Amino acid sequence: MPQLALIRHGQSEWNLQNRFTGWVDVDLTDEGVAQARQSGELLAKAGFEPTHAFVSVLKRAIKTLNFTLEGLDRLWIPVDKSWRLNERHYGALAGLDKNETRAKHGDEQVKIWRRSFDTPPPPVATDHAYHPLNDHRYADVPRELLPASESLKSTLDRVEPYWSSSIQPRLAAGETLIVAAHGNSLRALVKLLFKVSDPDIMEVEVPTGNPLLIDLEDDGITLRSARYLDPVRAKPLPPLPGA
Amino acid sequence: MPQLALIRHGQSEWNLQNRFTGWVDVDLTDEGVAQARQSGELLAKAGFEPTHAFVSVLKRAIKTLNFTLEGLDRLWIPVDKSWRLNERHYGALAGLDKNETRAKHGDEQVKIWRRSFDTPPPPVATDHAYHPLNDHRYADVPRELLPASESLKSTLDRVEPYWSSSIQPRLAAGETLIVAAHGNSLRALVKLLFKVSDPDIMEVEVPTGNPLLIDLEDDGITLRSARYLDPVRAKPLPPLPGA
Numbered sequence: 312m313p314q315l316a317l318i319r320h321g322q323s324e325w326n327l328q329n330r331f332t333g334w335v336d337v338d339l340t341d342e343g344v345a346q347a348r349q350s351g352e353l354l355a356k357a358g359f360e361p362t363h364a365f366v367s368v369l370k371r372a373i374k375t376l377n378f379t380l381e382g383l384d385r386l387w388i389p390v391d392k393s394w395r396l397n398e399r400h401y402g403a404l405a406g407l408d409k410n411e412t413r414a415k416h417g418d419e420q421v422k423i424w425r426r427s428f429d430t431p432p433p434p435v436a437t438d439h440a441y442h443p444l445n446d447h448r449y450a451d452v453p454r455e456l457l458p459a460s461e462s463l464k465s466t467l468d469r470v471e472p473y474w475s476s477s478i479q480p481r482l483a484a485g486e487t488l489i490v491a492a493h494g495n496s497l498r499a500l501v502k503l504l505f506k507v508s509d510p511d512i513m514e515v516e517v518p519t520g521n522p523l524l525i526d527l528e529d530d531g532i533t534l535r536s537a538r539y540l541d542p543v544r545a546k547p548l549p550p551l552p553g554a
Numbered sequence: 555m556p557q558l559a560l561i562r563h564g565q566s567e568w569n570l571q572n573r574f575t576g577w578v579d580v581d582l583t584d585e586g587v588a589q590a591r592q593s594g595e596l597l598a599k600a601g602f603e604p605t606h607a608f609v610s611v612l613k614r615a616i617k618t619l620n621f622t623l624e625g626l627d628r629l630w631i632p633v634d635k636s637w638r639l640n641e642r643h644y645g646a647l648a649g650l651d652k653n654e655t656r657a658k659h660g661d662e663q664v665k666i667w668r669r670s671f672d673t674p675p676p677p678v679a680t681d682h683a684y685h686p687l688n689d690h691r692y693a694d695v696p697r698e699l700l701p702a703s704e705s706l707k708s709t710l711d712r713v714e715p716y717w718s719s720s721i722q723p724r725l726a727a728g729e730t731l732i733v734a735a736h737g738n739s740l741r742a743l744v745k746l747l748f749k750v751s752d753p754d755i756m757e758v759e760v761p762t763g764n765p766l767l768i769d770l771e772d773d774g775i776t777l778r779s780a781r782y783l784d785p786v787r788a789k790p791l792p793p794l795p796g797a
Contacts, residue, residue: 336627336630360690368630369630370624370627370629370630373629373630374624374629377620381613381617384613386613386616386617387579387611387612387613387616387635387691388635388691389635390633392630392631392632448630448631
């Protein structure tokens with residue numbers, strides 16, 4: 312029976328500073344490391360034995376995955392890294408303090424940028440350090456695919472091809488997979504897995520350091536069950552498709 | 555210009571206990587972690603920017619690589635893991651204390667097992683926990699390739715195909731690569747790179763936590779220079795081929 316564990320990275324330095332992060336490669340805090348280790352323990356207790364892992368190219372997710380695999384004693388499994396699992400790119404908001412941004416642009420505007428489905432924040436300038444063109448980890452990504460800013464919709468649109476080409480086929484082959492990523496890229500995977508509508512996905516929030524363990528039928532598409540391994544820190548999940 | 559850094563894992567728990575390790579998946583000691591972090595610092599100071607990494611499927615090497623990449627702020631590069639970079643398999647000696655083994659089998663016999671080119675130690679029993687057949691990380695490796703014991707020669711013979719098919723072509727393409735592995739699998743790579751004879755390779759020892767940085771010509775084969783980044787803890791290197 313195919314299984315999939317989705318893990319959101321632990322607390323990052325900019326989570327702590329309440330700043331928009333996106334593709335900026337900030338590190339985990341000590342609390343974030345502890346959350347990542349806890350993910351490993353929770354999954355080990357659940358008898359979870361992944362055969363393949365997927366992660367973004369941002370260290371807060373990579374380190375979360377490394378600590379989790381260490382807790383599972385499965386550092387040896389193959390790990391595929393892809394920019395397509397990165398957090399949503401917050402454009403010109405990246406690095407800004409969220410409260411300052413509200414004071415500057417108003418609550419409503421910031422809410423639209425943060426919570427609307429298809430309105431991206433203002434783009435980051437092409438010569439800005441936070442533009443992906445200026446980060447050599449994206450040197451092999453076709454220029455036209457590199458975002459200067461993303462809405463949730465455009466984030467979904469670049470996660471979906473990776474889901475269909477790299478992750479989903481392994482589930483259909485019966486593998487047990489683990490994905491370590493970010494709030495919005497995980498939202499995209501939840502939308503695909505649970506077949507959530509555009510408006511409803513806005514309400515889904517995957518908590519940090521609390522693995523979402525999903526059992527699937529042998530077709531690797533039909534969900535059999537889904538649960539957060541720490542019920543205390545769980546958040547509401549969409550209904551299973553067809554439930 | 556292609557570059558290659560070879561790194562031997564930091565001190566392991568069984569290094570400390572003076573026990574034959576081989577394929578047994580023991581962890582790093584705190585000292586080993588510090589050595590791994592030092593590798594990252596030394597390579598960062600040398601301006602080393604790897605684009606691809608290779609490592610065995612043993613955690614002492616994987617964790618050494620993770621700490622090194624963290625020190626280089628390049629956790630995002632692709633990492634290929636292969637059993638072919640594992641340490642030499644010490645057969646029935648695995649887990650035994652080296653002094654007890656000498657007392658039991660005599661200095662000469664143990665020296666033959668450890669230092670001869672093509673005499674393997676006695677094989678581990680097929681039903682023993684240390685036989686690779688009983689470790690699910692090797693489930694996808696053809697049974698006939700899984701060793702019950704290895705000499706240096708048989709270790710070389712299974713490292714070489716991985717060198718030619720996975721590592722060397724990337725050097726020829728001009729990439730900058732990093733390999734984290736073990737005493738004997740690194741000896742195999744040094745033998746291939748420096749074209750060392752069978753008898754002479756027995757004298758080559760790659761120190762732990764001290765990166766061997768090799769510059770190559772554009773063909774990815776001809777060595778231009780090779781040096782240990784910490785000269786104080788360096789060990790003698792074979793002459794550059796053709797020097």
